[in-house]
Amino acid sequence: MTQTVFAPWEDPGEKPLIQFKNVTKRFGSFTAIDNLTQDIYEREFFALLGPSGCGKTTMMRMLAGFEEVTEGQILLAGQDMARVPPNERAVNMMFQSYALFPHLSVWENIAFGLKRKKMPKSELDARVDEMLRLTRLERFARRKPHQISGGQRQRVALARSLARAPKLLLLDEPLGALDKKLRQDTQFELMDIQEKTGTTFVIVTHDQEESMTVASRVAVMDEGQIIQVATPDKIYEEPASLYVADFIGDVNIIEGIATKSGEDGYKINWSEGKEPFQAKTPRTLSEGQKAYIAIRPEKIAVSQDKPDSALNSIKGKIVDIAYLGNMSTYHVEIPGGLTIKAQTANTRRLSRRSFTWEDEVWLSWTLTAGSVLER
Amino acid sequence: MRRFSWFNATSLTFGFVFLYLPMLLLVIYSFNSSKLVTVWAGFSTKWYGELLQNEAFLDAAWVTLRVAVISSTIATVLGTMAAYVLVRSGRFLGRTLFSGMIYAPLVMPDVITGLSLLLLFIGIGLDRGVLTIVLAHTTFAMCYVSVVVSSRLVSFDKSLEEAALDLGCTPMQSFRLVTLPIIAPAVISGWLLAFTLSLDDLVIASFTAGPSSTTLPIKIFSAVRLGVSPEINALSTIMIGIVTIGVISASLITKRSMVRQQLEEQEAIRT
Secondary structure, three states, X not given: OOOOOOOHHHOOOOOOOEEEEEEEEEEOOEEEEEEEEEEEOOOOEEEEEOOOOOOHHHHHHHHHOOOOOOEEEEEEXXXXXXXXXXXXXXXXXXXXXOOOOOOOOHHHHHHHHHXXXXXXXXXXXXXXXXXXXXXXXXXXXXXXXXXXXXHHHHHHHHHHHHHOOOOEEEEEOOOOOOOHHHHHHHHHHHHHHHHHHOOEEEEEEOOHHHHXXXXXXXXXXXXXXXXXXXXXXXXXXXXXXHHHHHHOOOOEEEEEEXXXXXXXXXXXXXXXXXXXXXXXXXXXXXXXXXXEEEEOHHHOEEEOOOOOOOOEEEEEEEEEEXXXXXXEEEEEEOOOOOEEEEEEEOOOOHHHOOOOOOOEEEEEEOOOOOEEEOO | OXXXXXXXXXXXXXXXXXXXXXXXXXXXXXXXXXXXXXXXXXXXXXXXXXXXXXXXXXXXXXXXHHHHHHHHHHHHHHHHHHHHHHHHOOOOOOHHHHHHHHHHHHHOOHXXXXXXXXHHHHHOOOOOOHHHHHHHHHHHHHHHHHHHHHHHHHOOOHHHHHHHHHOOOOHHHHHHHHHHXXXXXXXXXXXXXXXXXXXXXOHHHHHHOOOOOOOHHHHHHHHHHOOOOHHHHHHHHHHHHHHHHHHHHHHHHHXXXXXXXXXXXXXXXXX
């Protein structure tokens, strides 16, 4: 049985729901968004990921209509949004602070947007009840926002923004105020609701784990530009640059000089007089160019003896062990002063663990374990 | 708790005596049965009864009340609008000047405010009467309202208004349905403040009042020049009562809504 993979961005016939066309946004002399072009498709769960001040919130506020575009165009379902005020957009936003109306009950908060639509009373009641059911808030309908917990407030905010059945829902750091455990549960809840309602979600977050969990595609942003847009696994396995590799997860970066070796491989000469590391890459590098290998710690094997088969191996000394419960990260110092992080799953009990501090071990990885990056 | 200290107790007593002894005397003597203000001759409420027969005082009271209600209402509308614009609309040309100017009448001597208004009214040929007092009181009370309301608006979460817009409100609806209900306690206490200020203003009213529109403070002031009577004491006691109720309820409204919100928030954290 073949399963259709959700990937409208790969289908040239698919019409995007949102189009950013050469969008620039300036606040005085500060450029928040710099000539940005990006399509977002219907039913997508699109994550804008980046450090604070990278422009992700500005992008969202432009979609909601709270900020005007300085140059360029934003199209929603083919329509230019420049002159459309926030209250006339088929877009709703879930605010970071939730922005629940303190003087209204949970029920009235959810009904607020529907009342502006001049909906018949019976229809309105049914819609509010449906939203309460969807977010499991039936019991709290009569309470005021300050009489419920943080997690419940978050769900009220979600229900309120979904009630008007928007084409596009914007979520501004929606889980930032929740503690870790609740946040993880809520992430799955969000995905579930997104799937049930079929709404397009755009989420702004600085938490890379969160964006990887919920999103169909992740856009990594820096200084007003999108550095890379891809599915979570692509972003993780094939980062486009050092910035992305470093921002998402843990990574070892080895700098060196590239020389061609074989069909699509390169040797990276990382230290004078040492055996160069080898890696395969679809990129073409020029001879003698500066290049980097980015390897995730879990892709590096740790062993007592030199492995026979691995093409890249080096001996080092364990200087630190971070025990995380389900896995351990070894910090291994190799000749030349570089420290490489290697991660292994703790499938055996701690007492049986074979390596300890100051042990000499071999690190090894395959040709395709790391990505070769130019910058 | 801090320990009891004689120094604190003494200074507190002196402070209160200094502030309230004159008023207390006035209140006590308003219940004096003697016609002589300084001689106590037993308890009586006859001066209050007599007051009700005094047409001139009743007329003045009616003028004062009308002026206070109308001017404080207009001042509340204008002051709230001014506060909203100054707090909300970000930077615009002359914003600093405007916000400075809105506070200026607070420190301006009443005599100057009164005199300048008098000159204006004469200049534009407006006959002095209830209307001119209302205008004058609106002018200075508006600043107080604006100060009270803007201090509330500063701590008001702007994303609430954005949420209202996002949910389909026009800016006007967003103000009416979200902003106003939330800042209502501040607006009400602003109104009460404006009301009491108008009620006890003598200086500005005497500049802007006409012959047919004497307010109570003016009436009292001119009556006292002919000698203090127990009737005046009774009248003043009533005014003290009204002003006290106004000020206390203004501060209670703001304080209670704050305390209630805190309590409810704590409750939300517990559950």
